[in-house]
Amino acid sequence: MIDILIIGGGGAGLSAALAAHEEGMKVAVLGKTYPTRSQTSMAQGGINAALGNVGPDSLEAHIADTLKSAHTLGDEAMIRRLCEKAPEAIAWLDELGTPFSRLEDGRVAQRRLGGASGKRACYAQDYTGLKILHTLHDAALKADIEFLGEHFLLNFIVEENRVLGVTAIEMKSGEVKAIGAKSVVVASGGYSGLYRGFTTNSTATTGDGVAAAIRAGCVLSDMEFVQFHPTALKGSGILISESARGAGGKLLNGKGERFVDELKPRDEVAKAIWEQLESGEEVFLDIRHLGEAFIEENLPQERKLARLYEGVDPMSDLIPIKPVAHYTMGGIEVDRNHMTKVEGLFAAGECANAYVHGANRLGGNSLLETVVFGREAGENAAKFARENGEVAPKSSEQFEKDRNFVAAIPHFTNQIDFYEKREFMGKIFYRNVGIVRNEMGLKGVLAVIRQMQKELPFMGIADKSKEYNTNLLEFIEFGNMVELAEVVLVGAISRNESRGAHQREDFPREDDEKFGGVHSLSWKEQGVLCNEFEGMA
Template sequence: MLNYDVLIVGAGGGGLMAALEASKAKDVKVGVVTKVYPTRSHTGAAQGGINAALANVDPSDSPEVHTFDTVKGSDYLGDQDAIEFMCTEAPKRIYELEHLGVPFSRLPDGRIAQRPFGGAGFPRTCYAADKTGHVILHTLYEQCLKNNVDFLNEWFVKELLVDNGEAKGVVAIDIRSGEVHVIKAKAIIFATGGYARVYWVRNSNAIGSTGDGVALCYRAGIPIKDMEFVQFHPTGLRSTGILVTEGARGEGGYLINNKGERFMERYAPNKMELAPRDLVSRAIETEILEGRGWGEGMMAYVHLDLRHLGAQKIKERLPQIRMLAIDFEGVDPIEEPIPVRPTAHYSMGGIHVEDYESSMTPVKGVYAVGECACVSVHGANRLGGNSLLDIVVFGKPAGAHAVEYARNKPEDNSYDYKAEEERARREVEELLKKEGTENINNIRMEMAQTMWDKVGIFREEKPMKEAIEKIKELKERYKNLAVGDSGKLFNTALINYLELGYLLDLAEVIAITAEMRKESRGAHARRDYPERDDENFLKHSLAYYTEDGPKIEYSEVRITKYQPQERKY
């Protein structure tokens, strides 16, 4: 039976940063289990940059200003002590990444280049052209290999094992062989990414961003927090929803409607295209709904115009965006505007983290970092450039604290790991034999269309209640779904089946918590409650798993310096 002191689930930037830090302790055995090869993790799709108040472009910037911008961007739902910690640590983590080998773009004097991003008071987004996540991911993976971190690639974690409020290990399937294993671990760090694939129809996420870690922890009794807050990035490609980085607007791109207007002047006259993402996404959808876009239905769009930037700037700073526009839309942004529309992008909610300095959850020995976690530093709306920052700032101490926890945790010989492994194997064998009449694609697409139409960018009570009932219906139909492939080797049908179960659980929580939050805040915009309600809803939602559906409670937002005020951009 596999046995680790520290086990990291997920090999994106957060998981690798935690693994790298943990691997510095030579007396502790560190392993990483990941359902995809590490450099295929979704961190590689993060394009625009990573925030830190280096003040390389404007000397007036500081961690204090970064903190305020993040608190304001979160619509005051972010916990201010955690935000201050992140923004204060940011410059140190950037220089650490630089020393590890991340090839940041440079200013003429050799310092790290920084570009403007939405909701920021100064240009503070460090970048490597438009491939920032890609180079961070590869650099961290190389460093983990150097430190002899043990990787279990293409293993799917099916279950978190908890006993008496403590982590015991996980149940995982080796996708290549189909064998089911229990992996013992004293400390477990979840870094499995977000759940935006709930909105399957228009999505910027990797196909594997199915909320696995969030759902596993939820089912194991750990509350999940602020699940109603899902970010819709303003600029996804019209046809696919593939991300067009905010860096394109940071470099000076314009959003244009069918009347030739830079319409953001109506919605955010000071920040224009660089207002926070929730505001820009609603502005684009409003333009489309009021007839000032192009196209119809899911294929409606506005234009992102980069032509005035010039060929050289586009080729040097936005090469990947140009390639994506040409490949997926048949448009060269040097010559023509790019057709764009909001796309489901980021999960502000996630696994409830009790202690931001360690990333520990309410279960001893279980940690969560990155998009699967809710610390909460993003609150109701994440600022662009803060997600890559989140994973490196919180991944590092999570690795260190997990090592200390594992060192002080004696071996537990009372827990029957063998019985758990035999039970898990029987369950998977029964799944593979199971018969059913439902079609997985039908359930998945009905879920996604329901969530997009009824719990999307604009929300109202009646459609959300309809969505809740529809998700319950789909969960019942899921019980009549067969895997459809009884083989063991590379059974992707089994993985798809399990992932859909996770997504349905999370979709239900999103819809219920969204319907219960009777206000508009950040990415949660209700037509029937258009104002923010600090008196009743300046609080985090917490969803607890029960057999009858989620039980919802609330907890206070931690306010240290900045009292809530109206957001104006």
């Protein structure tokens, strides 16, 4: 039997897998895509650690910057732990062979990202996440960790509030499988896929693990907080790294005017760009003055992306940009051991809310969280498995329920095209649940989402085959998206203030008296969504 089952093969999942393996556990990594296609590969700018390799920096400055970005919603103890373990995380990645960019003396190079008080982000050109991901994947392969690729998570098997494994569709056969484990780590990524067509994330980022968690009895928290990256390519939404601005890139409007300090926190820069766009201006990123040698050495990917997707060469042209959904601060609530409300079910990375990002994540902290908290989750899952052992399911209720559901989908009437609904969701979320929100727009979208929930049985699929049925899988993904969309909207409507990435036109200021240090919590009782606000314990 598998000791530790990891859901997701990105930075957090692979870090957890390696840590659990080091504890002597039999580990398997399950994912609907292969690890090298995970969202971690899109993280370009860097991973934070107060090494002080390029100018003065300190642990306390890293903590202070993170707390400031969190806008009172960060847990100082968890933030301190994250920042304290950052140098150790860089040393571990370095030992594994991560090809970091280097200074002339051989030390890891560092640069400044938005919201940081110093040059703190360790980087590998502008491929940082990709290089880390490939290094972790190589290490996992060398450790003979088992990979269950092309397995689509359906639900967690939970009995008496203890996780016993998962149900999943094996894509190549189309069969529903039950996979048992002594403990499970969810590292399945965020839910920015709700903003389809207006996000830096891949189309696979549909929040499947988060949706399965709330169905299993977990609490979701702060789901209304979605970070919008200031600089994505105008036409495609593909990310242009913050490192371009950290290196001296300028933001210009159509008149050639700079209108914001480019290295302010992401929420402030994204809002300033949005206001320019709403006023009818175009917005551009200008890195021409950095010179060809610098761009080719430090920002080669940004040049390739701009040429490929926008038809402009940053050496001589302005890059047209817009802000799009990038990172979800909310997720599955975990305790300080990274365990959810369900015993034996741990969560790490973007799918989890360990209260370190709060209302607005600090650039460079996401990769850090995947490594530090991914490893901790793996270690704690191993400890749980060792102390609690194997428990066989008393029934196959979850398996039978999921197998019957999957078998029924081809018989849905398919009167309504869910692909059209998915595209529509992306548009209305970007417009009304985006950088600037108001009650009327939020409630209008909530009404649309609840109508979609009612219409799901009338959507269905056209492809009736079993093997590699992407039509079926995308329909299930859409169901997860609709489920999470309601959670995001209820939290956003109820938070009558502006805080970090959550900007309300009708409540333009932070209300510390009512919402300072207060988190939105969402859970389900007999299938009905419940929501309340609660202060930090």
